[in-house]
Amino acid sequence: MRFSEIYGNDALKRRLVKMVDENRLSHAVLFVEQEGMGAVAFAIALSQYLNCKNRSDGDSCGQCSSCLRHQKLTYPDLHFSFPVNSSAKLSDQEKKRPVSGFFLREWNELLISNPYFGAQELNDALGIENKSGVISVNEAREISSTLSLQPYESDYKIMVIWQADKMNAEAANKLLKLLEEPPAGTLFLLVTQNVEKMLPTVLSRCQIIRLQPEDRGDMANLLEGRFGLDKETAMNVATLAGGSVGRAISEMESSGSDSQNMSLLQGLMDAALAKSLADVLDIADSLAALGKDRQRQWCVYAEGFIRKMFVSAKGLPQIAFADSEEKEYISMLVPRIKESFYDRSAAALDAAIRMIESNVSAKLVFADLGNRFYLYI
Template identity: 40%
Template sequence: MRFAAIVGQKKLKEQFIAMAADERVGHALLLYEESGFGALPMAIAFAQYLCCPHKADGDSCGSCPTCNKFQKLIHPDLHFAMPVNSTKTISADKKPVSDTFAAAWREAIISDPYLTEQQWYEKIGIENKSGIIGVNEAALIGRKMSMRSFEGGKKFMIIWLPERMNQEAANKLLKLIEEPPPDTFIFLVSESPENVIVTVLSRCQIFRLPPIESESLSMELVEEFDTDIEQARFWTKISGGSLSKARRLIKESESSSIYDVYLATLLEGCANKDLKKVISFWEEISLKGRESQRQFCEYALEFLRRSLMTNIGSANISNTPDSAKEYITYWAAKIKPGFYPKAYEAINKALEDIDRNVNSRYIFADLGNRFFLSL
C-alpha cells in the first residue's frame, strides 16, 4: 500500500517520510485513532515505504517486486497479529492464532484496509464474541521476529488492536518490544490506547491520527459513491472524519428501512404502552450479528440527535435528509425533552454491553425496558 492510497493524513505522512530520511524510525511505534481514520493502512504504507528500494517523491514506487509483495500482503518479512477466537469450525482446542486466519485477513484488508473490528469478527465468524491476542500469539510473534529476514532487509510485525492483548501475552512480548533484533520494527495500531497494557504502551513511540481532513474525505466520497460535493461534505461532517463511518452512514441511508422498522416498533410500543411490540423489537434484533446491533444503536443515537434538534427549534442545523424530515418531525412532537438524556444513556449502555460481549437478549430487553419506562 502506498501513502497515496491513504485518504488525507498529510502531516503524518510527511512526518514519517522525514523520520525515514533522517534514519530515526523507532523500533516500536503505536499509531492510534478513532476507527476509520486510517491507522492500519498508514502502518502498512510506512512499512512498504521503508522497504521499497526505489522510493521517490515521498512515496514507495508501487511497482517493484518488493512493493508488489507488500500490496498483496505476501511479503515474507511483513507479519500481522490481530484479535482472533475460536469459531464453529475452529475449536478452542486448536488454539487459533492470527496465522489460522491469514487468508481471510489478506482478503479483508486488500478489500478494505479501513476494516472495523466488528467487520473483522464477522469475516472470521466470531461476531458474537470478542477476539483476543493471547499468549500463543505472543509466542508466535517472538519466534517470527527472532528469525532472519527472508529478503535480507527489514522485518515488520503489525499488531492490530493491541488493547485486545491479555497480560500474559504482554509479559511475553515486553523484551521483544523493548529490545528487538536489528532491523526489526513493531507497529501497533490501536483504537483505545488507554486500554493497552501500560508496560507495552510505555515502550512505544506514540502517534495520533486526527480525523481525516474534510476536503480529502469529501473528495474520496464523491469518487467512491458518485455523489455531489455538497452531499459528500454533509456525510463528512456527520462522520467526524472517519471513512469507515461515512461509508456505513451512506449505505444505511440507501437501505436503512430495517433500522427504521426496529426503531418504529420500539418507539410505538413504548408510546402506546404496548409491551408485546417492545418484546417483538428486542427478540428480533437480538438475533442479529454484533455489527448490525451496533449499527442500529448508532442509527438510533443519530435519530435522537435530529429529533432533539427539531424539538428545540433547531431543525435547520440538524443535518436531517429531506427524506427523513417528516418522520423526525412526527416523533419530535411526541417525545418530551426529558426522554432524550435517558434514551442516550440507555443506548450508550447497550453499545458498551455489545463491546463486552453481553448476551444480546439481555442487552435489548434492558434497552426496551428503559425506553418503555421513560417515554
C-alpha cells in the first residue's frame, strides 16, 4: 500500500516519510487511532516505503518487487500479530493455544478488502464468535522467536501488532524486554484504539503517532468520488461519520444488513413503546448474553439507527441510508417518540459502550440501558 492510496492524514504521511528519510524512526512506533481510521494501512505503507527500492516524491514506487509483495502482504520481513481466540476454523491441537499465525489467510483477506476494519469484523473473519480476542503470552513467544531470526532481505524485521492494548499482563511483560532491548533491525509498529488501556511501561518505550479525525470537507470529496453522492448528501454522511472514513464506508455499504442487530433493537423499542418492562428486560438479557465485541457492535448499530430516525424525523430521509425494512419501521416509530429520546438514548448507548469496555457486568449494563429506553421513549 502506498501512502497515496490511503485517504487523509496527509500531514502525518509527510511526517512518517521525513522520519524515514532522516533516519529518525524509533524502533517502536505506536499508532493511536479511533476505530475505522485505518492506522494499520499507515503501518503497511510505512514498511513499504522503508523497503522500496525506488522511492520518489515522498512515497514508495508501488512497482518494485518489495512493493508488489507488500501489496499482497507476502513480504517476508513484514509480520503481523493481532488478538485471537479459539475458533472452529482451528484443529483441536491449535485450539489449545491459538496464535495469530494460525489465522494469517483470514487476516490478509480482511486487510486487503478493507483496511478500515474494526474488532468485530476481525472476530467474524477469524470465526471466534462471541469471544474477545487476546494477545496471549503464547503470542508474545511467537513474536519473540520471529524477531530473533535474521531478516530475509530487508534491513529490518517489521512486526505490526494490531490492538496492542489487548495484550494480557504476562504477554506485555514478555514483550517489554523486547521493546527495551530489541534485536538489531527490529521495527515494532503497534496500533491501538484504546491508548488508555496500554501499560505505561509499554507506552513509555514507543514513539506515539496520533491519527486525526478527517476534515469533513475532505471526507465529503472522497464520498462523492467513491460512491457518486451529490455534494450535500456527501457532506451529511461525512458529518454523521464523525471523521472516521471506515465508519462512513460501513454506513454506506452495510446500511441495515445486520438483521440480528435490527431484530434486537426492534424488540427493545417495541417493548419500551408498549410499556412492558418485563419484555424490555428480556431483550436486555439477550443482549447481555452476547459476547463483548458483539455487544459493542450492537450499541454502535443502535446509535446509527437512532441517527437515521433523527434525520428522518427532521424531514431528511434521503440522507438516512435506511434500507426498505428500516424505513418502514422508522416511519412507524418516529411519530410515537419523544423529541428528547434521540439525544438521551444516544448518550445512554455511549455510556453503555464505555461500561462494556471497562468490564462492568453486562447484565447491569443492559438492564440499565433497557430501563433508560423504557423511560426516555
